[in-house]
Amino acid sequence: MSEEERLVEQLFAGEKLTDKQKKIILAAIESFSEKGYSATSTSEIAKKAGVAEGTIFRHYKTKKELLLSIIGPFMTKLIAPYIVKDFHKVLDQKYDHVEDFLRATMENRRNVVKRLLPVIKILLQEIPFHPELREQFLNHIAKDTFDRVTKLIKSYQEKGQIIDIPPASVARLAVTSLLGFLFSRYVLFPELEWDDEAEAERTIQFILHGLGKTE
Amino acid sequence: MSEEERLVEQLFAGEKLTDKQKKIILAAIESFSEKGYSATSTSEIAKKAGVAEGTIFRHYKTKKELLLSIIGPFMTKLIAPYIVKDFHKVLDQKYDHVEDFLRATMENRRNVVKRLLPVIKILLQEIPFHPELREQFLNHIAKDTFDRVTKLIKSYQEKGQIIDIPPASVARLAVTSLLGFLFSRYVLFPELEWDDEAEAERTIQFILHGLGKTE
Amino acid sequence: MSEEERLVEQLFAGEKLTDKQKKIILAAIESFSEKGYSATSTSEIAKKAGVAEGTIFRHYKTKKELLLSIIGPFMTKLIAPYIVKDFHKVLDQKYDHVEDFLRATMENRRNVVKRLLPVIKILLQEIPFHPELREQFLNHIAKDTFDRVTKLIKSYQEKGQIIDIPPASVARLAVTSLLGFLFSRYVLFPELEWDDEAEAERTIQFILHGLGKTE
Amino acid sequence: MSEEERLVEQLFAGEKLTDKQKKIILAAIESFSEKGYSATSTSEIAKKAGVAEGTIFRHYKTKKELLLSIIGPFMTKLIAPYIVKDFHKVLDQKYDHVEDFLRATMENRRNVVKRLLPVIKILLQEIPFHPELREQFLNHIAKDTFDRVTKLIKSYQEKGQIIDIPPASVARLAVTSLLGFLFSRYVLFPELEWDDEAEAERTIQFILHGLGKTE
DNA sequence: TATGAATGAGCGTTCATTCAT
DNA sequence: AATGAATGAACGCTCATTCAT
Numbered sequence: 001m002s003e004e005e006r007l008v009e010q011l012f013a014g015e016k017l018t019d020k021q022k023k024i025i026l027a028a029i030e031s032f033s034e035k036g037y038s039a040t041s042t043s044e045i046a047k048k049a050g051v052a053e054g055t056i057f058r059h060y061k062t063k064k065e066l067l068l069s070i071i072g073p074f075m076t077k078l079i080a081p082y083i084v085k086d087f088h089k090v091l092d093q094k095y096d097h098v099e100d101f102l103r104a105t106m107e108n109r110r111n112v113v114k115r116l117l118p119v120i121k122i123l124l125q126e127i128p129f130h131p132e133l134r135e136q137f138l139n140h141i142a143k144d145t146f147d148r149v150t151k152l153i154k155s156y157q158e159k160g161q162i163i164d165i166p167p168a169s170v171a172r173l174a175v176t177s178l179l180g181f182l183f184s185r186y187v188l189f190p191e192l193e194w195d196d197e198a199e200a201e202r203t204i205q206f207i208l209h210g211l212g213k214t215e
Numbered sequence: 216m217s218e219e220e221r222l223v224e225q226l227f228a229g230e231k232l233t234d235k236q237k238k239i240i241l242a243a244i245e246s247f248s249e250k251g252y253s254a255t256s257t258s259e260i261a262k263k264a265g266v267a268e269g270t271i272f273r274h275y276k277t278k279k280e281l282l283l284s285i286i287g288p289f290m291t292k293l294i295a296p297y298i299v300k301d302f303h304k305v306l307d308q309k310y311d312h313v314e315d316f317l318r319a320t321m322e323n324r325r326n327v328v329k330r331l332l333p334v335i336k337i338l339l340q341e342i343p344f345h346p347e348l349r350e351q352f353l354n355h356i357a358k359d360t361f362d363r364v365t366k367l368i369k370s371y372q373e374k375g376q377i378i379d380i381p382p383a384s385v386a387r388l389a390v391t392s393l394l395g396f397l398f399s400r401y402v403l404f405p406e407l408e409w410d411d412e413a414e415a416e417r418t419i420q421f422i423l424h425g426l427g428k429t430e
Numbered sequence: 431m432s433e434e435e436r437l438v439e440q441l442f443a444g445e446k447l448t449d450k451q452k453k454i455i456l457a458a459i460e461s462f463s464e465k466g467y468s469a470t471s472t473s474e475i476a477k478k479a480g481v482a483e484g485t486i487f488r489h490y491k492t493k494k495e496l497l498l499s500i501i502g503p504f505m506t507k508l509i510a511p512y513i514v515k516d517f518h519k520v521l522d523q524k525y526d527h528v529e530d531f532l533r534a535t536m537e538n539r540r541n542v543v544k545r546l547l548p549v550i551k552i553l554l555q556e557i558p559f560h561p562e563l564r565e566q567f568l569n570h571i572a573k574d575t576f577d578r579v580t581k582l583i584k585s586y587q588e589k590g591q592i593i594d595i596p597p598a599s600v601a602r603l604a605v606t607s608l609l610g611f612l613f614s615r616y617v618l619f620p621e622l623e624w625d626d627e628a629e630a631e632r633t634i635q636f637i638l639h640g641l642g643k644t645e
Numbered sequence: 646m647s648e649e650e651r652l653v654e655q656l657f658a659g660e661k662l663t664d665k666q667k668k669i670i671l672a673a674i675e676s677f678s679e680k681g682y683s684a685t686s687t688s689e690i691a692k693k694a695g696v697a698e699g700t701i702f703r704h705y706k707t708k709k710e711l712l713l714s715i716i717g718p719f720m721t722k723l724i725a726p727y728i729v730k731d732f733h734k735v736l737d738q739k740y741d742h743v744e745d746f747l748r749a750t751m752e753n754r755r756n757v758v759k760r761l762l763p764v765i766k767i768l769l770q771e772i773p774f775h776p777e778l779r780e781q782f783l784n785h786i787a788k789d790t791f792d793r794v795t796k797l798i799k800s801y802q803e804k805g806q807i808i809d810i811p812p813a814s815v816a817r818l819a820v821t822s823l824l825g826f827l828f829s830r831y832v833l834f835p836e837l838e839w840d841d842e843a844e845a846e847r848t849i850q851f852i853l854h855g856l857g858k859t860e
Numbered sequence: 861t862a863t864g865a866a867t868g869a870g871c872g873t874t875c876a877t878t879c880a881t
Numbered sequence: 882a883a884t885g886a887a888t889g890a891a892c893g894c895t896c897a898t899t900c901a902t
Contacts, residue, residue, distance in 0.1 A: 020861085036344055043895085172395070199384060203388065267888045484867055484895080632814050665882080
């Protein structure tokens, strides 16, 4: 079972997918990620998946439904849980310091992120053009986790580890720094040579200092 | 003359554009920015510009040439100069501290950025799909300014104001933080309520601390 | 089944054609023959065939492929075999004299030629503009039959029935005379009144005397 | 003055053509001959002629008028006179034998024909699709010269030099043989190697014998 | 469930032609 | 006389989607 197939298995755990359906999803992820949603044709996906054109529409009423069927589970089953899982550890006092939390997050995620990269790319590309995606995103990621994040950030703020600004701002700054790294690394300039380890560490330190109390 | 017309005037200063051509560019910027390059049809642009569809192709051989004709000048005439201009002041010792420089940059640019936002959006959206755009970007922005940025960053590093990591990493962290703010603010969640002043200041402080020497 | 449908049946024997495909080919032959390839639009063919324009392109990637799909089989399945068939008879000594051979050819072909006329017209019209057509023609008609023709001509030359000039020249002179008749009759001046029988006979006599030994 | 320019000078002798007009005609002849009338665009002609698109339509109301303006004079000023000129000599007893006439025709014409070839090619290509061309042809060539040709042929028939078939048939057979040679040589297979002298002579002999009295 | 032929609207582009300059 | 910007209809072709099998 290939790397990508495992991704699909994970994304659609619980849903009974036919063999063809899996192939369609795999092909769609690859194409959407490479050329963007609009620039990808359904016939192209069908060809890459090795199925007839009609088969796609047996499973997904429209092309857009196919897109949402990929990004929806991605948000509910992958992003949210991963964040939440660590929050538990954190809230259970597993990580006394933000640094440990951040580093753990970065460490654990590197492989995950690389695997998820095609879907992340799709998400970032299409979110500006599909209000329903933005809504889903706010509902599944933000709302589900907002309270926990807020609580977490507040706890670190109370410990005096990070500065006293609105938790939402803290989250924004941290997340955009992390995504900024990944976006530069994998989307904008994948052809440059990167010292991944060092850059990851620098990003963590940057966030830490950026959010840390100075005195 | 409207806000947008001035943008076009500025982007294409020196080039003789017919009236219709200006209208085409304006319509293209608006549409590309709203729906993305691929999802925008030339007939749509023509209609919005109030010209015949054939007129577009009299001036631009292909739809892609129209895209490049917008983003090319944007990179050469707007981004690069703006950055360079302040570098001069900085290198002329106008700003003793990074903070002053960053804040000046943020202040001055806010209006500019708001005006350029549609084009920035296009650039961010399309850069992953058009290698020639990435190349142009590297050549015009990076190469033209890389030496100066490096020199600037090094001078601040020598003054002990920012940490000793590769200048390229410094640049990446600062730029993605700035763009991360703008992207969140104007692209991802324009419908949320933002306290622009405060968030801008927080972003600056974040960068400052993130890059500052700690002891 | 109409005359034309039988032509298509014959041209594409062995290939499974859908109903619509046959209609497309019939319409294409008619239109190409009447107005020329370039002056015929695909939408016109679609309308005449009673299918959607998209259907044409489901079966033929391009308009040119449609053209070649008509002319290709025409050359391999119709022209070559017809010529070859009689060569057998000739080589089997069925015709002692060129005259018999020529007359048989003319007789047998009259109906065939009338049926094939539209395709012949297309071939003659388009051959100057499509090198691949010229190549196909040389390969399928010339090469396949050149040896046989040469042999045949030589045998008549040995019998002293026709003059001793290069067989290729013999073939050219005979063929252009035959085609010259058909071209004048059916393409150039179809609206004039023709005494077909007499003109056919005159053409045969002309060739016979033209190629015959004089003394 | 180039070969082609002289052709134009000759075709349009007496008509005052501007410089641009000559260039347009030259470009049109070249393009029509190479790709056919329908497949040639006016913008292409304009570019090749080095004039603005509009200039073409200042001189010729439509594209078709441009075509006719080339072929019309060609028929009235070149074909007819050339034939007629020799007829005079013939009728004045300059050539006692058909052979002399034919050979003289072939000899004199070789260079002329090579120069006229592009226009001949256009004529042959477009005559099937433009009834007015066919009509012009019949009027200018046929009618103007038909009587003379008939008279000429009859005189040779009376001398017993050629067979007693309708003069029209004689003309058809001779002309198609001549054109058949030129068409094979210059249009169908220009890429083959030809022994022009020998083939020309063979063609003459073929016509002579084909039309000659046998006993 | 899966197919793939069929659709017709719409795509990016080219066309012959017009007209103000 | 000549230009070239402008046009809008038509071009060859692709699209997402439907449906009989």
